[in-house]
Amino acid sequence: MNQIRVKMCGITRAEDAVCAAQLGVDAIGLVFFSGSKRCVNIEQAIEIVKHLPPFVSVVALFVNESAAKIREILAQVPIDVLQFHGDETPEFCQQFQRPYLKAVRVKSVDDIQAAWRDYAAAKAVLFDAFVEGVYGGTGHCFDWTMLPENPQGHWILSGGLNPDNVAQALQITGATTVDVSSGVESAAGIKSHEKMAQFMRQIRGFQAVSHF
Numbered sequence: 715m716n717q718i719r720v721k722m723c724g725i726t727r728a729e730d731a732v733c734a735a736q737l738g739v740d741a742i743g744l745v746f747f748s749g750s751k752r753c754v755n756i757e758q759a760i761e762i763v764k765h766l767p768p769f770v771s772v773v774a775l776f777v778n779e780s781a782a783k784i785r786e787i788l789a790q791v792p793i794d795v796l797q798f799h800g801d802e803t804p805e806f807c808q809q810f811q812r813p814y815l816k817a818v819r820v821k822s823v824d825d826i827q828a829a830w831r832d833y834a835a836a837k838a839v840l841f842d843a844f845v846e847g848v849y850g851g852t853g854h855c856f857d858w859t860m861l862p863e864n865p866q867g868h869w870i871l872s873g874g875l876n877p878d879n880v881a882q883a884l885q886i887t888g889a890t891t892v893d894v895s896s897g898v899e900s901a902a903g904i905k906s907h908e909k910m911a912q913f914m915r916q917i918r919g920f921q922a923v924s925h926f
């Protein structure tokens with residue numbers, strides 16, 4: 715079985731980023747969407763990234779942002795991967811010469827199939843729960859059984875994951891990459907280091923059992 719890779723999103727404090735890295739998280743997410751309680755500005759982002767050790771990827775999350783603003787952030791913050799969580803077209807996502815993820819708020823199997831077709835150039839498609847008017851960080855799950863047994867491309871499981879359900883989610887979906895945000899928080903944008911540790915323990919435990 716492949717190693718399960720983990721991104722912890724909505725990081726707003728350097729100490730949370732450091733904790734994530736110490737726990738073995740593969741990537742952290744910085745939200746640059748003003749409509750989010752987890753939004754960071756450029757100065758905060760620079761401070762957070764400065765404290766990260768090597769080989770932890772930094773993902774910048776945008777929701778229907780202007781190309782000019784994205785370029786302004788990329789010029790100042792060392793970003794590895796872009797994540798688009800709004801209504802961005804494939805052409806918009808591809809213009810920044812960076813690997814990108816496209817988040818899709820799942821309502822039906824058709825949404826899943828269309829995402830792989832339309833965003834074939836994405837590094838991966840991220841499947842999240844659909845909540846009207848909310849772009850991620852909702853704490854809600856979608857129906858995991860909608861995911862196909864034979865996926866057409868790389869994908870990331872998101873939406874409502876937490877220490878109590880992540881092992882079940884992995885068992886049902888066969889996901890090898892997961893994204894968590896609100897499920898490891900004590901308050902919006904404030905990560906609970908204990909919940910972060912519990913989340914990673916559940917993943918490691920699932921992997922250990924799955925190897926037998």
